Amino acid sequence: MVTGFPLNRIGELRTHFPSLRAISNHSNGNVASMLSMQFPDKRGCTTEGIFRIIIKCDDICNTIPRSWILNYTDRGEHPHLWKKETIPGTTRQAYWVCDGTWSGAILPIYNALNPDPVVRLLGYIEHLISVLNTK
DSSP: OSSSGGGHHHHHTTOTTTTTTTTTBBSSEEESEEEEEEEEEESSSSSSSSEEEEEEEEETSSSEEEEESOOOOOOSSSTTTTEEOTTTSOEEEEEOOOOTTTTTHHHHHHSSOOOOHHHHHHHHHHHHHHHHOOO
């Protein structure tokens, strides 16, 4: 049973998201429990014009991932960046992205997805992009 994202399938997502990488300290060679990536910041929340993201996906087939923004600059309020906290399993502080998991709003949609880890992570990333870039 897959408990993280299978590393042998990461290439299937890199065609859509070339920056997607496994975090080596959170990988056992077969699966990764944390990934990093970046995508455009259309709201102007970062000085770089891109969001740098950490995604915790230790049980991708059964649990909705969680994510944090590493480079949010507090340049105006963002309705989905709630609090700065330590990313689990690290000493790094970052802003947790409220993506609907806390309220349960996304759960029925996520559970309706094919349980394939690529399909689930692709769906989550697309949702994350929408949440972070919608005004």
